[in-house]
Amino acid sequence: MIYTNASASAEPLDARNQTLDLGASASGSERITWIESARGLGILLVVANHILHGLTVNGLLTAAPLRPLWESRYYNARMAMFFALSGLFAERLARRGGRVLLADKAATLLYPYFLWGGVLAVVRMAVATASGRRTPLEYLWELPVYPAMQFWFVYVLFFVSLLYFVLRRVGVGPAGVVAVTLVFYGFRPWHEPNIQASTLPLLRIFHYAPFYAVGALTGLHLSRLRVEGVGRLAVVATVGLGVAAACGSTPGLEYPPVPLQLVVTLFGIAGLAASSALLNRLPALDFLRPVGRRSLEIYVLHNFAVEGMRPFLSGVLHVRDPMVHFITTLIVSVAGSMAIVWLCERYGVKYAFRLPRPGKSAPRRPSPGRAPAVAMA
Numbered sequence: 001m002i003y004t005n006a007s008a009s010a011e012p013l014d015a016r017n018q019t020l021d022l023g024a025s026a027s028g029s030e031r032i033t034w035i036e037s038a039r040g041l042g043i044l045l046v047v048a049n050h051i052l053h054g055l056t057v058n059g060l061l062t063a064a065p066l067r068p069l070w071e072s073r074y075y076n077a078r079m080a081m082f083f084a085l086s087g088l089f090a091e092r093l094a095r096r097g098g099r100v101l102l103a104d105k106a107a108t109l110l111y112p113y114f115l116w117g118g119v120l121a122v123v124r125m126a127v128a129t130a131s132g133r134r135t136p137l138e139y140l141w142e143l144p145v146y147p148a149m150q151f152w153f154v155y156v157l158f159f160v161s162l163l164y165f166v167l168r169r170v171g172v173g174p175a176g177v178v179a180v181t182l183v184f185y186g187f188r189p190w191h192e193p194n195i196q197a198s199t200l201p202l203l204r205i206f207h208y209a210p211f212y213a214v215g216a217l218t219g220l221h222l223s224r225l226r227v228e229g230v231g232r233l234a235v236v237a238t239v240g241l242g243v244a245a246a247c248g249s250t251p252g253l254e255y256p257p258v259p260l261q262l263v264v265t266l267f268g269i270a271g272l273a274a275s276s277a278l279l280n281r282l283p284a285l286d287f288l289r290p291v292g293r294r295s296l297e298i299y300v301l302h303n304f305a306v307e308g309m310r311p312f313l314s315g316v317l318h319v320r321d322p323m324v325h326f327i328t329t330l331i332v333s334v335a336g337s338m339a340i341v342w343l344c345e346r347y348g349v350k351y352a353f354r355l356p357r358p359g360k361s362a363p364r365r366p367s368p369g370r371a372p373a374v375a376m377a
Contacts, residue, residue: 034227037285038085038276039292044334045078045272047302050150051329054310061322077244077268079153080211082295084269086157087215088222093161094168101165107355108296109158115353116300117143117151123304124148147201150303154296156204160212163205174217181209186258210262211269227277237278240271291334297353298337305333 055061093101121139129135147155167177184206227233247253247264279285309329313319344352
C-alpha cells in the first residue's frame with residue numbers, strides 16, 4: 001500500500017508488485033525501510049487505541065489523564081497516516097488501466113474486507129444467538145454498503161484509491177487532486193461535526209481522500225526525501241507530535257474549525273513518520289518492520305483478540321488491572337495475528353488475506369533472504 005512515480009523517482013521498487021528491487025543500492029533500500037517502520041508504529045497505535053477504548057467503555061480504565069490524546073477524534077493522525085503512506089505510490093497505479101487497477105484492488109482490499117468482515121459478522125451473529133437474542137442477519141447483507149468495526153478502513157481505502165485514479169484519468173494533476181479532495185474534505189452535511197466518527201462510508205471517503213492525495217504528491221519526490229539526519233528527524237517528530245498533542249489536549253479546541261483539523265492532522269502525520277524513521281535506527285525496535293509488513297493482516301485480525309481477551313481476563317481470570325489488560329492484550333493481538341499469518345504460510349493457505357494480483361498465479365511470500373512487499377495494499 002504505498003509508493004511513487006517511477007519517472008519522478010529513482011526508488012528501487014517494482015511497479016507491479018511494489019517490492020524492493022534486489023539489485024537496488026543499499027541506500028535505496030534504507031530509504032524505504034522507514035515506510036515499513038511507519039506502518040509498524042501505526043498499527044501498534046491502532047491496536048493500542050482499540051484496547052484502551054474497550055477498557056474505558058467497560059469501566060476497567062476510569063482515571064486516564066492521557067485519554068484526550070488517544071481518543072482525539074479531530075487531530076488523530078493514526079489512520080490518516082495509513083492513507084498518506086498508501087498514496088505515496090498512487091501515481092504508479094494511476095498509470096495502469098482501469099480494469100487492471102480494479103482487479104488489483106479487489107484482490108488486495110475488497111477480498112480481505114468481505115472475507116474477514118464476513119467472518120466477523122458470523123461471529124457476532126453466533127454470539128447474539130448464544131445469548132438468546134435475535135440473530136442479526138443484517139450484519140451480513142449490510143457488508144457491501146456498511147462496513148463494521150475496524151473494516152471501514154479497508155473499505156474506504158478502496159474507494160479513496162479509486163477516486164484518485166478517476167481524477168487523474170480525467171486530466172486532473174496531482175496537485176489538482178489535492179485541491180479537489182480538500183473541497184470534499186470540507187463537505188459537512190447535516191452539520192456533521194466529526195466525519196471520522198461518521199457511520200456513512202461516503203463521508204469517511206471525503207475525509208481521508210486529501211491525505212491519500214498529499215501522499216501521492218509527496219511520492220513524486222520520494223527519492224529526494226532524506227531520512228538520514230537524526231537532528232532534523234527529531235525536530236520534525238517533536239514539532240509534529242507536539243502540535244497534535246497540544247491541540248488535542250487544549251480546552252476550547254474540542255470542536256475546531258475544519259482547516260485547523262486538517263493542518264494539525266498533517267503535523268501529526270509528519271511527526272509519526274519522523275518518529276518511525278528514528279525508531280527504525282534502534283536495533284531493539286527492529287520488530288517494527290516485520291510488523292509493518294503484516295499491517296493489513298494485523299488490522300483485520302486484531303479486534304478478535306481485543307474483544308476476546310478483555311472478557312477472558314476480567315470474567316475468567318478476574319483480572320481488573322488495566323495495565324495487565326493492556327500489555328497482555330497488545331501482545332496477544334499482535335503476536336497472535338503474526339502467528340496466524342505464519343501458520344497460513346507454513347501450511348499453504350494461500351488466500352487467507354488476499355488474492356493474487358493480476359498476472360500472478362499466487363501471492364508472493366517473503367523469503368528469509370529478501371525484503372517483502374510493503375503491506376496493506
